[in-house]
Amino acid sequence: MRAPATPPVIAPGHTFGTVTDKITSIVLTNKTPLGWWAGFLFVSMFAGLLAVSLTYLVLTGVGIWGNNQPIGWAFDITNFVWWIGIGHAGTLISAILLLFKQTWRTSINRFAEAMTLFAVVCAGIFPLFHTGRPWLAYWMVPYPNTMNVWPQFKSPLIWDVFAVSTYGLVSLLFWFVGLIPDLATLRDRATGRASRMIYGMLAMGWRGSARHWHRYETAYLLLAGLATPLVVSVHSVVSLDFAVSVIPGWHTTLFPPYFVAGAIYSGFAMVLTLVIPIRKFYGMEDFITMRHLQNMAKVLLVTGLMVGYGYTVEAFMAWYSANRYEGFMMWNRMTGPYWWTYVLLILCNVVTPQTLWFKRVRGSVPALFVISLVVNVGMWLERFVIVVTSLHRDFLPSSWGRFSPTIWDWSTYVGTIGLFLTLLFLFLRFLPMISIFEMRTLLPAAKVTEEA
Amino acid sequence: MAEFDDPNALVAATYRAHYEGYRRMDAYSPFPIEELHEALGAHHTRLPLIVLIGGITGCIGGYLLQYWTASMAYPVNIAGKPLNAWPMFIPVTFECTILGAALAAVLGMLALNGLPMPYHPVFNVPRFALASRNRFFLCIEAQDPRFDLEQTRGFLETLGPQEVSTVAN
Numbered sequence: 001m002r003a004p005a006t007p008p009v010i011a012p013g014h015t016f017g018t019v020t021d022k023i024t025s026i027v028l029t030n031k032t033p034l035g036w037w038a039g040f041l042f043v044s045m046f047a048g049l050l051a052v053s054l055t056y057l058v059l060t061g062v063g064i065w066g067n068n069q070p071i072g073w074a075f076d077i078t079n080f081v082w083w084i085g086i087g088h089a090g091t092l093i094s095a096i097l098l099l100f101k102q103t104w105r106t107s108i109n110r111f112a113e114a115m116t117l118f119a120v121v122c123a124g125i126f127p128l129f130h131t132g133r134p135w136l137a138y139w140m141v142p143y144p145n146t147m148n149v150w151p152q153f154k155s156p157l158i159w160d161v162f163a164v165s166t167y168g169l170v171s172l173l174f175w176f177v178g179l180i181p182d183l184a185t186l187r188d189r190a191t192g193r194a195s196r197m198i199y200g201m202l203a204m205g206w207r208g209s210a211r212h213w214h215r216y217e218t219a220y221l222l223l224a225g226l227a228t229p230l231v232v233s234v235h236s237v238v239s240l241d242f243a244v245s246v247i248p249g250w251h252t253t254l255f256p257p258y259f260v261a262g263a264i265y266s267g268f269a270m271v272l273t274l275v276i277p278i279r280k281f282y283g284m285e286d287f288i289t290m291r292h293l294q295n296m297a298k299v300l301l302v303t304g305l306m307v308g309y310g311y312t313v314e315a316f317m318a319w320y321s322a323n324r325y326e327g328f329m330m331w332n333r334m335t336g337p338y339w340w341t342y343v344l345l346i347l348c349n350v351v352t353p354q355t356l357w358f359k360r361v362r363g364s365v366p367a368l369f370v371i372s373l374v375v376n377v378g379m380w381l382e383r384f385v386i387v388v389t390s391l392h393r394d395f396l397p398s399s400w401g402r403f404s405p406t407i408w409d410w411s412t413y414v415g416t417i418g419l420f421l422t423l424l425f426l427f428l429r430f431l432p433m434i435s436i437f438e439m440r441t442l443l444p445a446a447k448v449t450e451e452a
Numbered sequence: 453m454a455e456f457d458d459p460n461a462l463v464a465a466t467y468r469a470h471y472e473g474y475r476r477m478d479a480y481s482p483f484p485i486e487e488l489h490e491a492l493g494a495h496h497t498r499l500p501l502i503v504l505i506g507g508i509t510g511c512i513g514g515y516l517l518q519y520w521t522a523s524m525a526y527p528v529n530i531a532g533k534p535l536n537a538w539p540m541f542i543p544v545t546f547e548c549t550i551l552g553a554a555l556a557a558v559l560g561m562l563a564l565n566g567l568p569m570p571y572h573p574v575f576n577v578p579r580f581a582l583a584s585r586n587r588f589f590l591c592i593e594a595q596d597p598r599f600d601l602e603q604t605r606g607f608l609e610t611l612g613p614q615e616v617s618t619v620a621n
Contacts, residue, residue, distance in 0.1 A: 015586065016482060016483075016585065016586035017585060017586040020482075020585045020586065142517060142521060148525075148526070149526060150521035150522075150525050150526040151521065152522075152528065152530060153518040153521065153522055153540065153541055153544055154522070154530045154531075154533060154537055154540040155530075156543075158544070159543040159544055159547075162543070162544045162547040162548070163543065163547050166547040166548075166550055166551045169551065169554075170550065170551065170554045173554055173555070173557075173558045174554075176558075177558055177561070181482075181483075181584070184584045185482070185584040185585065187584075188581040188582075188583075188584045188585065189581070189584075189585065204562070204567045204568030204569070205567055205568050205569035205570060205571075205572060206567065206584075207480060207572055207574055207575070207580075207583065208480045208481055208482060208583050208584060209478045209479070209480055209565075210466075210478065210479040210480070210481065210485065210488040210489050210491075210492055210494070211478065211489065211492065211494055211565075212565045212567075213481070213483075213484040213485070213488070213489070214484075214489040214494065214497060215497045215499050215561050215564050215565055216484065216561060216565070217484050217486075218497055218499045218500065218561070219499055219503075219557045219558065219560070219561035222499070222500065222503050222553070222557045223554060223557050223558070226507075226550050226553050226554050226557070227554075229546075229550070230547075230550045233543070233546055233547065233550075237543050237547075240543070437482060437483045437484075438483070440482055440483040440586075441483045441484065446459060446483060446485075448459050448460055448463050448485060448486075448487045
């Protein structure tokens, strides 16, 4: 048997010290790079736009958005599903690849988990404000109240509340547990009094004791084992919001696996979109190597094929079911007023990733960046197609309608992207973007030989 | 407390110390080393059991919550389904199971490790700051019955450390 020569996950020549110094130096510096400030100011402007949009929404009502009967869900739910999907790659990278012992995940998992967390924050905004009276959102939580009313647990929408909030909380725990040893490193290396205090408090007195490490590793592995079914369940539950209803185009058993594959697909695209400029800007090519980008490109290709299979089966079943409403829905999706979104969706999600079969494309950073952007757009279109084209013409022609987004639809959407990137910028500045202690274990010097 | 500059030396030293009869000791490293735990003669952790209990609690609690609200506290006829429509309760029960288990894993790990711990004597050694960077430490504690400041120091010197220091309490 011949082991294929794979490029290393860390460039040669690094030691425990250099790995530590290189990653911590980004955080523990008094000189914030000018590029960081420029980027941060730029993206926080859009986060400000989100604040304006949501304030106006609360003062006026959801009428400022373009959705109305029959399209009660439009941009808001499209964006919600899009963001939740993006988050899923983070959990996939950190949990599932950990269970499969894919060590290459180590240099991108911290970053991807942060992405998950911020994506869940952005996702949560949409259903919350779509309720119309977000200040009463706590009514969805089962708690004893003077109204003597309880949530209705037979509705997928309440499943969603539980799934997404559990997902957010477990992602936060997983991320924080992963951070503890690195926070201790930052505490020990920080020179400023304030930063020592803050990192010290967050590290909670972690000292790297062997007994602690043992429990820590057990906890981390168990969390990964728990997060894996969780991530599958979350997007399945999101898909049940659609599939449990009777709307043609939604009422299908294909949805849960199809949504989960789509989530992983879009999430990996987003990781690539973010990681490519960041590794360049911070000079992290030693740690986030071409091997990482190529592996992610392969995942993108595979999940892209799964999504393509989903589209095919969807169209096939619309015909094979011989249900005239299903058949009309698919025909309308392809040739109706929104035909161009469907065509673009196929171009972005099915045709474009086929270029990843070629090694030259997988090896080209600019090409990967462009493809990842295209897939991001494509996955957004997919949700738009599912939500809007299914709703706008259902059973009764008398209740057909059209949807066109208003300026506030757009500003809210762009605003969440701004919020997402703002949080990401803060993360890059104040926390280690790569898990330092896990990087140390990857070094050849970390292997304990059998001689003691 | 002895300082080493590579993981092999620390594991070997820990085995030696355990062989010499030292029990109240701890080894510190900047990343997890499986062999170290074994070398210390430490037992398996109870954490998996705690996580299991957390998961079961979440599972039963989640189901009972739905059962009680849907069939006792606020019974409403939804599409002619039975009040206790168990298949509809599976998703939330599942989420509660995961939540219970995950909370048990994190809180259990922290509690068993005694964290957060604002003060620990090992931090009195200035060089211990490197334990989170690239150095490896073995600390024999004064509570150990075999501990004797001079003798133990002498023993640690024989293990080929970079430096041996006394930890002030």
